[in-house]
Amino acid sequence: MKKSFGAKTLAYPTPVWCIGSYDGAGKPNIMTVAWGGICCSSPPCVTISLRKATYTYSNIMERGGYTVNIPSENFVRHADFFGTTTGRDTDKFTHAALTPVRGKFVDAPYVDEFPMVIECQLIHTYEIGLHTQFIGEILDVRAEETLLNEKGLPDMALIRPLIYSPETRYYYGIGSALGEGFSIGKTL
Amino acid sequence: MKKSFGAKTLAYPTPVWCIGSYDGAGKPNIMTVAWGGICCSSPPCVTISLRKATYTYSNIMERGGYTVNIPSENFVRHADFFGTTTGRDTDKFTHAALTPVRGKFVDAPYVDEFPMVIECQLIHTYEIGLHTQFIGEILDVRAEETLLNEKGLPDMALIRPLIYSPETRYYYGIGSALGEGFSIGKTL
Numbered sequence: 001m002k003k004s005f006g007a008k009t010l011a012y013p014t015p016v017w018c019i020g021s022y023d024g025a026g027k028p029n030i031m032t033v034a035w036g037g038i039c040c041s042s043p044p045c046v047t048i049s050l051r052k053a054t055y056t057y058s059n060i061m062e063r064g065g066y067t068v069n070i071p072s073e074n075f076v077r078h079a080d081f082f083g084t085t086t087g088r089d090t091d092k093f094t095h096a097a098l099t100p101v102r103g104k105f106v107d108a109p110y111v112d113e114f115p116m117v118i119e120c121q122l123i124h125t126y127e128i129g130l131h132t133q134f135i136g137e138i139l140d141v142r143a144e145e146t147l148l149n150e151k152g153l154p155d156m157a158l159i160r161p162l163i164y165s166p167e168t169r170y171y172y173g174i175g176s177a178l179g180e181g182f183s184i185g186k187t188l
Numbered sequence: 189m190k191k192s193f194g195a196k197t198l199a200y201p202t203p204v205w206c207i208g209s210y211d212g213a214g215k216p217n218i219m220t221v222a223w224g225g226i227c228c229s230s231p232p233c234v235t236i237s238l239r240k241a242t243y244t245y246s247n248i249m250e251r252g253g254y255t256v257n258i259p260s261e262n263f264v265r266h267a268d269f270f271g272t273t274t275g276r277d278t279d280k281f282t283h284a285a286l287t288p289v290r291g292k293f294v295d296a297p298y299v300d301e302f303p304m305v306i307e308c309q310l311i312h313t314y315e316i317g318l319h320t321q322f323i324g325e326i327l328d329v330r331a332e333e334t335l336l337n338e339k340g341l342p343d344m345a346l347i348r349p350l351i352y353s354p355e356t357r358y359y360y361g362i363g364s365a366l367g368e369g370f371s372i373g374k375t376l
Binding site: 001002003004005006007008009010011012013014015017034035036037038039040041042043044045046047049068070073076077078079080081082083084085095096104116117118124126128129130131133135137138139140141142143144145148149151152153154155156157159161162163164165166167168169170171172173174175176177178179180181182183184185186187188 | 329368
C-alpha cells in the first residue's frame with residue numbers, strides 16, 4: 001500500500017554537484033546543487049536549476065560559463081558547506097582550503113581536488129518558478145587518471161560520487177554494482 | 189592528474205526512472221530514462237529528456253500526463269528491459285509481468301510493484317538537439333508505507349533506487365549514509 005505525500009520534490013536519486021563560477025571581479029565561487037541532470041546526448045548537455053537570489057545565478061548570467069564539479073565521498077562536508085553558504089560574503093574556496101583552477105574551455109573555475117569536472121557553456125535558460133533552469137553544453141569532461149576502469153573510462157565505483165536524498169536531507173555513497181546496461185534486461 | 193574525455197555525457201550519478209504513459213488507444217507503456225532530474229522547488233517540477241523517435245514521446249505529447257516510477261534494486265533487469273525495447277511492438281508490462289494502474293492525478297499508468305511513483309503533468313517542452321526536454325509539474329508522490337523513515341518520509345536506504353553510470357553503462361545500488369544535509373558542512 002502506497003502513502004501519498006502530495007506535490008513534493010521527492011525523487012531518488014538526485015546528484016550532488018558543485019557549480020564553479022567567477023563573479024564580475026573575477027572571484028571564484030562554488031555552490032552545491034541537487035536539482036540537475038543530463039538533458040541531451042547530442043549536443044551533450046547538462047541542466048542545473050538555480051534560484052535567482054543565488055550568487056552563482058548572477059555569475060553565470062554574466063560570464064556564460066560554469067563547471068560542474070563532482071565531489072567524492074571524502075568531500076561530503078565540503079559539498080554541504082558549499083550548498084549552505086553564499087559566496088557574497090564568504091570566499092568558499094579559501095574557507096574549504098580547496099584550489100580553484102581556471103577552466104580550459106570556459107570562463108569559470110573548477111575544484112582541483114575533486115575527482116571529476118565537466119566544463120559547460122550556457123546555451124539556454126528557462127524560467128520555471130522559484131528556480132531558473134540553465135542548460136549547458138558540455139565542452140569537456142575530465143577525471144583523475146587513477147580512477148579509470150579497464151576501458152579507460154571514469155569508474156563510478158572509484159570516483160565515489162555523492163547522492164542526495166531530498167526532503168529527508170541526507171547524503172549517501174554509491175553501493176554495489178548490480179548489472180550491465182543494455183544487457184541484464186535480456187535475461188528477463 | 190586529470191585525463192580529458194572531450195564533450196561526452198559523462199556525469200555521476202544519473203537516475204534510473206521508468207516513465208509510464210498511455211498511447212492513443214489506451215495501451216500502457218513504460219520506458220526507462222537516465223537523462224532527468226528535479227528542476228524546480230515551486231512549483232515542484234521534474235525534467236526528463238526523450239528522443240522524438242520514442243513511443244513515449246508521442247504518448248506524452250498526446251496525453252499530457254506521465255508517471256516517473258522509481259524501481260528498487262530487485263527490478264534492475266526490468267528497468268534495463270524497459271530502456272532497451274520499444275512499446276511500439278511489445279507490451280512491456282505483460283512481458284515483465286508487472287501491473288499498470290491508472291494514475292490518480294494524471295492520464296498515465298504507474299507500476300504497482302515499484303516502491304515509489306511521481307505523477308507529472310507536462311507544462312513545457314524544449315528542443316535541445318537529439319533530445320527534447322519535458323518539464324513536468326509534480327502533482328503527487330507516493331511511496332510504499334513499509335519503506336518510510338522515523339519522520340514518515342520515504343527512506344532512500346529502504347527504497348533502494350538504482351543509479352546509472354553513463355558511458356561505462358552499469359547499474360549500481362545505494363551505499364552508506366554519509367551525513368545529514370544542511371548540517372555536516374558546519375563541521376568544516
